[in-house]
Amino acid sequence: MMPFFFGRSEAPLFGVYEAPARLPANWAAVLCQPVGREYFYAHRACRLLARRLSKAGVHVLRFDYSGTGDSAGELDGLSATLWIDDVRYAVDELKDLSGMTSVALVGVRFGAALAAEAASGRDDVSSLILWDPLAAPAGRLAGSPDPTIPPDFLDHLREAVDDPGKLRLPPTRVLHTSSRASCPPELLSRAVEEVWCPGPEAWSSQDDFGSPGVPVDALDRIVAWLTGK
Amino acid sequence: MADREVTKSELPVREQVASFGPDDSLVGVVAAPPLDGPGEPPPGLLLVNSGIVHRVGIWRMHVRLARTLARSGYPSLRFDLSGVGDSESSRAATDLDALVAGDLEDAVDYCHDVLGFRGVVLAGLCSGARDALEWAVRDPRVRGVVAIDLIAELRTPGYLLARYGPKVVRWASWQRLLLTRGSSGKEPVPTDVLAEDSPPAGEGSPRLGIRNTLTREELEKKIRALLNRDARLLFVYSAGLEFNYLYRGQFHHALPGLSGDSRLRTEFFPEADHTFSAAGHQAELIGSVARWMCASFPPNP
Numbered sequence: 001m002m003p004f005f006f007g008r009s010e011a012p013l014f015g016v017y018e019a020p021a022r023l024p025a026n027w028a029a030v031l032c033q034p035v036g037r038e039y040f041y042a043h044r045a046c047r048l049l050a051r052r053l054s055k056a057g058v059h060v061l062r063f064d065y066s067g068t069g070d071s072a073g074e075l076d077g078l079s080a081t082l083w084i085d086d087v088r089y090a091v092d093e094l095k096d097l098s099g100m101t102s103v104a105l106v107g108v109r110f111g112a113a114l115a116a117e118a119a120s121g122r123d124d125v126s127s128l129i130l131w132d133p134l135a136a137p138a139g140r141l142a143g144s145p146d147p148t149i150p151p152d153f154l155d156h157l158r159e160a161v162d163d164p165g166k167l168r169l170p171p172t173r174v175l176h177t178s179s180r181a182s183c184p185p186e187l188l189s190r191a192v193e194e195v196w197c198p199g200p201e202a203w204s205s206q207d208d209f210g211s212p213g214v215p216v217d218a219l220d221r222i223v224a225w226l227t228g229k
Numbered sequence: 230m231a232d233r234e235v236t237k238s239e240l241p242v243r244e245q246v247a248s249f250g251p252d253d254s255l256v257g258v259v260a261a262p263p264l265d266g267p268g269e270p271p272p273g274l275l276l277v278n279s280g281i282v283h284r285v286g287i288w289r290m291h292v293r294l295a296r297t298l299a300r301s302g303y304p305s306l307r308f309d310l311s312g313v314g315d316s317e318s319s320r321a322a323t324d325l326d327a328l329v330a331g332d333l334e335d336a337v338d339y340c341h342d343v344l345g346f347r348g349v350v351l352a353g354l355c356s357g358a359r360d361a362l363e364w365a366v367r368d369p370r371v372r373g374v375v376a377i378d379l380i381a382e383l384r385t386p387g388y389l390l391a392r393y394g395p396k397v398v399r400w401a402s403w404q405r406l407l408l409t410r411g412s413s414g415k416e417p418v419p420t421d422v423l424a425e426d427s428p429p430a431g432e433g434s435p436r437l438g439i440r441n442t443l444t445r446e447e448l449e450k451k452i453r454a455l456l457n458r459d460a461r462l463l464f465v466y467s468a469g470l471e472f473n474y475l476y477r478g479q480f481h482h483a484l485p486g487l488s489g490d491s492r493l494r495t496e497f498f499p500e501a502d503h504t505f506s507a508a509g510h511q512a513e514l515i516g517s518v519a520r521w522m523c524a525s526f527p528p529n530p
Contacts, residue, residue: 001315003246003248003315004246005245012244014258016315037288040282040283040287040288043283043314047315068289069285069289069292070244070258070285072241072244
């Protein structure tokens with residue numbers, strides 16, 4: 001595991017690269033984490049997913065968007081399109097680190113929307129995994145203000161990605177996995193594969209921070225789908 | 230137009246990744262002041278995890294505190310204890326306390342030997358406050374502690390009045406009490422009058438899932454040990470520990486023998502919840518800690 005800063009020199013991004021545990025490695029994947037409070041809850045699950053992918057022979061990079069986690073900046077004054085650029089920086093960084101010519105994007109919750117947007121127009125994203133995709137966090141968090149996201153920034157998110165059913169998908173293989181909801185018909189109609197993984201939600205609060213569930217089944221399904229096993 | 234002078238506070242904080250401990254299994258981020266000041270550097274801050282929240286802190290509190298302090302001239306290290314966040318769980322330890330102690334010792338070693346900190350101030354919220362306090366007593370290199378919402382037995386008569394007074398004077402509660410007792414003489418006292426939802430001192434806290442609550446005597450002993458070596462202490466409380474802490478000044482009422490010592494400061498945020506989830510409350514907390522650091526350990530000019 002290699003934690004490091006990358007991206008813009010004036011506002012670097014924090015990332016953690018996991019080298020494949022065995023060679024030859026045929027895959028590389030960028031993890032696009034949830035945002036807001038879901039980022040905190042899902043941190044452990046994302047780390048475990050990275051670990052499992054690494055053990056399966058995948059180069060993995062997970063990172064914090066600008067103004068979140070250990071990355072530089074605050075959300076004030078930023079726009080959500082910057083986060084989409086952050087994903088593109090991460091793709092380029094992982095290609096450099098791994099020597100691979102293409103990568104997969106694994107997006108969790110709002111990270112799925114960012115991954116889909118970042119993948120559009122690129123020919124180096126080989127596959128896309130949408131894990132319980134969410135349009136803008138405001139919908140999920142209605143009535144429960146998220147202390148980590150300023151209200152005006154939520155407006156930026158809504159403008160950036162308004163509806164998961166309308167996600168712009170790249171012409172690659174796409175997996176939709178969910179813990180409780182079926183794939184939106186708009187996505188299914190576009191030849192998206194679907195895996196339903198009932199289990200704990202990685203991004204939900206469960207009795208304070210003491211016992212967040214880790215959806216092990218979902219992690220295994222994602223690894224298996226990505227590596228074709 | 231003349232160029233505007235760039236002040237030190239406007240320069241970017243320098244941050245770098247840190248790996249240390251057994252097989253470099255502990256991961257953290259160092260935040261350094263924009264410029265190295267002259268003379269003896271001030272102590273640095275070592276931020277301790279709260280439960281399983283990783284090193285950025287709840288609602289990113291540690292990141293903002295670290296960067297604020299760096300702009301004031303104080304370096305810091307925020308890191309993950311073994312098995313938390315990005316740190317591996319590679320340390321052999323017999324229990325959780327030993328595990329945390331080993332991690333904190335390695336972190337202080339790293340701050341001193343590698344980063345060049347001249348003394349360390351430990352800071353944490355809730356379980357992080359407890360871990361910070363416990364290690365501070367054992368390590369003479371620790372020059373200060375910031376303990377935020379430390380769980381300890383601090384209830385006083387003033388606390389009981391604030392907690393139960395409104396219920397005691399509520400007519401409906403007395404009416405139910407009197408009528409109930411009048412009917413059989415054996416009915417229980419209404420629970421809403423004398424409700425007791427606090428974990429007993431000296432016993433584990435199933436509500437919080439963490440270690441035993443510090444007794445008043447244990448807390449006073451630890452504080453005295455730290456003051457005896459001239460450490461500086463800041464205890465911060467929110468209104469989120471309503472089962473334990475409810476009014477400004479309660480800390481000194483609970484521990485009157487420590488009153489008057491200027492090296493021991495307390496703050497109370499009556500509107501804040503336990504995690505300081507409102508952005509304004511978090512900003513006030515960070516400002517308070519920064520002012521305390523500057524007063525306790527004046528930075529280089």
